[in-house]
Amino acid sequence: MTQSQEHISREVYQTTADWLRAHTRHRPEVAIICGSGLGMLADTLECQDSFAYSDIPGFPQSTVKGHAGRLVFGELKGKVCVCMQGRFHMYEGHTLSKTTFPVRVFKLLGVKTLIVTNAAGSLADGLRPGDIMIIKDHINFPGFVGLHPLIGPNDDEFGPRFPAMSNCYDKELRCLATDIGKQLGITGLMREGVYAMVGGPNFESIAEAKLLHQLGVDAVGMSTAAEVVVATHCGLRVFGLSLITNKVVRSYEDVDIVNHEGVLDVGRLRSVTVQQLVTELIGKMDINNNAANDAATKL
Numbered sequence: 001m002t003q004s005q006e007h008i009s010r011e012v013y014q015t016t017a018d019w020l021r022a023h024t025r026h027r028p029e030v031a032i033i034c035g036s037g038l039g040m041l042a043d044t045l046e047c048q049d050s051f052a053y054s055d056i057p058g059f060p061q062s063t064v065k066g067h068a069g070r071l072v073f074g075e076l077k078g079k080v081c082v083c084m085q086g087r088f089h090m091y092e093g094h095t096l097s098k099t100t101f102p103v104r105v106f107k108l109l110g111v112k113t114l115i116v117t118n119a120a121g122s123l124a125d126g127l128r129p130g131d132i133m134i135i136k137d138h139i140n141f142p143g144f145v146g147l148h149p150l151i152g153p154n155d156d157e158f159g160p161r162f163p164a165m166s167n168c169y170d171k172e173l174r175c176l177a178t179d180i181g182k183q184l185g186i187t188g189l190m191r192e193g194v195y196a197m198v199g200g201p202n203f204e205s206i207a208e209a210k211l212l213h214q215l216g217v218d219a220v221g222m223s224t225a226a227e228v229v230v231a232t233h234c235g236l237r238v239f240g241l242s243l244i245t246n247k248v249v250r251s252y253e254d255v256d257i258v259n260h261e262g263v264l265d266v267g268r269l270r271s272v273t274v275q276q277l278v279t280e281l282i283g284k285m286d287i288n289n290n291a292a293n294d295a296a297t298k299l
């Protein structure tokens with residue numbers, strides 16, 4: 001086991017889940033991980049119980065500007081939710097097991113569906129800053145070089161040693177989100193695409209951007225794929241969306257330079273639209289229709 005890997009035993013996840021169960025009456029069925037500048041959704045939950053990450057036993061700490069570092073329980077459209085205002089990234093120095101720690105805690109709390117949102121840079125010509133990309137699939141680049149949250153002893157109670165990833169972004173939820181986009185009149189802002197996770201913390205060099213483009217990546221960011229891999233491993237149904245906050249510079253002639261403040265600004269600008277989309281999706285999703293959960297239960 002290298003320094004970049006860490007095995008976390010089931011008891012540690014269980015201790016955190018037990019503490020949360022003892023401190024809130026909410027029993028969430030949906031978990032939401034909010035990306036940079038998108039944490040406002042948590043503020044709209046009704047009957048809130050809220051915990052600073054620093055007060056939750058076993059929870060990692062968020063160090064990024066734009067990530068509040070709070071876990072909020074409450075109701076949205078009649079469904080019980082738990083919402084992470086701020087996530088954990090590799091570039092903060094966390095192992096991938098730590099960045100994905102909350103996902104397994106959610107599983108132990110009884111969550112069935114995970115919604116992930118992120119801020120991402122666009123490589124696709126049709127995706128502009130302010131657009132919303134429904135994630136159809138991902139490329140987990142850190143996994144290619146052995147930086148992977150499932151490396152180490154497999155806990156069969158969470159999921160299989162060799163989990164399939166060919167169906168990790170639930171098709172029904174993607175269709176439902178597209179329909180909701182139509183109802184909200186934001187179809188022009190939305191399309192499906194492939195998200196690539198890179199380690200960060202630097203934004204891409206031009207040669208790296210060209211490579212990602214050639215590989216068919218539509219949007220790139222520094223999170224999400226590891227969380228989705230862990231969620232899929234333990235049978236959670238997943239829906240993901242990227243808010244496009246910048247285009248990734250792919251030409252030596254281009255004078256645009258991306259920065260974190262710009263990323264946060266676009267997040268704030270579109271946060272209400274993203275919030276509406278996610279809220280409607282939660283309201284309309286059928287909690288009991290979950291092929292992923294069914295498959296995991298049969299293991």
Ligand code: HPA
Nearest residue numbers: 119120121220221222248
């Ligand atoms: N690259 C990587 N991560 C990002 C970007 C980007 O351009 N924008 C927001 N997160």
